Amino acid sequence: MTLTIPFDNSYATLPAGFYTRLDPTPVKAPALVAFNRPLADELGIDTRDTDEADLTAIFSGNAVPEGAAPLAQLYAGHQFGGFSPQLGDGRAILLGEVIDRHGKRRDIQLKGSGPTPYSRMGDGRAWLGPVLREYVVSEAMHALGIPTTRALAAVTTGEPVFREEGGLPGAVLTRVAASHIRVGTFQVFLARRDLASLRRLFDYTRARHYPETETPAQLLRAVIARQARLIAAWEGVGFIHGVMNTDNTALSGETIDYGPCAFMDRFHPDTVFSSIDAHGRYAYSNQRNVIVWNLAQFATCLVPLHDDQDAAVEEMTRDIHAMPDLIARERRAAFGCKIGLAEAAPEDQPLIDELLALMTEGQADFTNTFRALADGDARDQVTDRAAFDAWAARWQARLETEEDPTATMRAANPWVIPRNHRIEQMIEAAVAGDLAPFERLMDALATPYEAQPAYADLTRPPTPSEVVQRTFCGT
Incomplete structure (x- = not known):
């Protein structure tokens, strides 16, 4: 085997109670679907003398590379508000970690690599x-400039996977993350009253992600800041995560777990796509509330680590209560840029809200409307032209103080996104053996802020027959 991955594993040095060591389960007839060579180079993985057979063997789980320390991580989590005291990697194996070319520690994980002790009767x-959805959307999010896990490889297994739809082609995704430490990783040790492990996890997380912090309260504030920016960034591109459980809230501040996720076409703040979100808990506009709730659970985990717990509760409660205002500021900054304001002030908020109300009423396409602001033809995107004209007059007056509003808008408003109907069409083609739509999507989404006439069809909203009403997690 010629592929060498420069592993530098740290999570595997934590006590055995943090994970279960095991190898991926080999598959019958793996075949490489995609390999992200630029990301591999960024990770310090030299593939120049590596053939496809080696890549396929490693990223299917059929061969464990030298230096790997395969393990399934333990965690708990609130899922749709209900607490599960033990979850864990039920279909994922952390191969190990590398220090990338920028000096950052990154996890390399196989997802779909076979059962673990945490599979809960799953396969x-x-x-x-x-x-393929996670491959496309995570790489699109990276190109959009939003913190996210990345996709290194996708491999088919040559074995069927049985879901409600019957037998489907099996596959393994190789995911790269700053880490896989979640709110739920802390919750499992709090639930067990294992304060020694909770302290060890705090020390590890602080050293890995927030070395500038010293106390648990400082760590909480640092996580709050990253998550506030992340949620505002999601809203700025019309992204709906779909399953914001505490076990899907990464303490690194990255977007993780692209299950029933989607980008909005027609704008409405109450939009939900996830087939399992019956009550809209994770609707587009509710994501900013859910993240506050999730980090309140994280704060609860940190309280026992303080000598003066009453003082800690008071301090962290204050920080949690301040989080909605922080998210609002981050959101105002994001949407201010979307309408050409390099630094939106509080008095600019009504201008943003009025446009969103017009878009809601007129069922305007989210991405195309904001992009059209920069191109000067947004009026065609809304139904109430008179109301838009009145808004536009106020907007243009505000832009007179901006240096280059068009450049600001084009840098904040993507020209193309991974639309739901295109993803579904891509998946249908791939299942039939045609990877051309997948490859075309990847090419277009690599530079989402640039107008690319050859891919103009990918900017078109769905026709009524193409509308995707529900998305699924795939487990």
Whole structure:
């Protein structure tokens, strides 16, 4: 085997109670679907003398590379508000970590790599559709400049995976993350009253992600700041995560777990796509509330680590209560840029809100409307032209103080996004053996802020027959 991954594993040095060591389960007839060579180079993985057979063997789980320390991580989590005291990697194996070319520690994880002790009677596998969805959407999010896990490889297994739809082609995704430490990783040790492990996890997390912090309260504030920016960034591109459980809230501040996720076409703040979100808990506009709730659970985990717990509760409660205002400021900054304001002030908020209300009423396409602001033809995107004209007059007056509002808007408003109907069409083609739509999507989404006439069809909203009403997690 010629592929060398420069592993430098640290999570595996934590006590055995943090994980279960095991190898991926081999598959029957793996075949490489995609390999992200630029990301591999960024990770310090030299693939120049590596053939496809080696890549396929490693990223299917059929061969464990030298230096790896395969393990399934333990965590708990609130799922749709209900607490599960033990979850864990039910279909994922952390191969190990590398220090990338920028000096940052990154996890390399196989997702869909077979059962683990945390599979809860599941098969530990993934099918091709969700694997390609996560590959496309995570790489699109990276190109959009939003903190996210990345996709290194996708491999089919040559084995069927059985879901409600019957037998589907199995696949494995190789995911790269700043880490896989979640709110739920802390919750499992709090639930067990294992304060020694909780302290060890705090020390590890602080050293890995927030070395500038010293106390648990300082760590909480640092996580709050990153998550506030992340949620505002999601809203700025019309992204709906779909399953914001505490076990899907990464303390690194990255977007993680692209299950029933989606980008909005027609704008409405109450939009929900996830098939399992019956009550809209994770609707577009509720994501900013849910993240506050999730970090309140994280704060609860940190309280026992303080000598003066009453003082800690008071301090952290204050920080949690301040979080909605912080998110509002981050959101105002994001949407201010979307309408050409390099630094939006509080008095600019009504201008933003009025446009969103016009878009809601007129069922305007989220991405195309904001992009059209920069191109001068946004009026065509809304139904109430008179109301838009009145808004536009106030908007243009405000832009007179801006240096280059068009450049600000084009840098904040993507020209193309991974639309739901295009993803579904791509998956359908891939299942039939045609990877051309997948490759075309990847090419277009690599530079989402640039107008690319050759991909103009990918900017078109869905026709009524193409509308995707529900998305699924794929487990």
